[in-house]
Amino acid sequence: MRSYFDRCPKSLLLLLPAFFIGCASALYSPSQQDVTWANRNGISTSLSRLREGRILYVQTCAGCHNLPRPEKYAPQKWPKLVREMVREQDVQLESRDSTLMVEFLRVASERSGTP
Numbered sequence: 001m002r003s004y005f006d007r008c009p010k011s012l013l014l015l016l017p018a019f020f021i022g023c024a025s026a027l028y029s030p031s032q033q034d035v036t037w038a039n040r041n042g043i044s045t046s047l048s049r050l051r052e053g054r055i056l057y058v059q060t061c062a063g064c065h066n067l068p069r070p071e072k073y074a075p076q077k078w079p080k081l082v083r084e085m086v087r088e089q090d091v092q093l094e095s096r097d098s099t100l101m102v103e104f105l106r107v108a109s110e111r112s113g114t115p
């Protein structure tokens with residue numbers, strides 16, 4: 001008897017990895033210019049902190065819904081949005097990780113339109 005898997009077109013399976021890579025690369029990647037901008041604008045951070053924040057965001061926040069684009073919300077909204085997910089959706093997040101994530105989201109929200 002043929003299983004459901006047998007009927008799934010192989011070509012679609014081959015496309016899956018490309019799809020995921022495509023999604024990941026669409027999310028803003030911080031650069032050294034962002035660090036300079038952030039430190040001038042009252043967000044004390046570093047490139048490694050922003051990169052870690054980005055990874056934490058992808059790993060923690062993509063489980064239940066699509067990852068909201070950082071620029072969908074103003075920078076100052078992000079601390080509250082992250083807190084709400086922790087309180088209301090029981091998202092597990094250490095306080096240090098939450099700080100790094102919010103740093104990334106604030107910077108990415110403000111800077112994602114910048115080349």
Ligand code: HEC
Nearest residue numbers: 060061062063064065068072081082085088089090091093
């Ligand atoms: C356990 C499941 C779960 C996880 C994990 C989760 N969320 Fe959510 N999130 C929800 C649900 C359910 C809603 C819709 C209900 C609401 O708005 O409260 C939502 C809505 C949102 C919204 C508003 C709608 C939108 O798409 O713009 C934002 C922003 C958001 N989540 C951000 C986050 C962030 C940031 C994280 C990681 C810290 C996260 N979520 C992790 C369940 C989750």
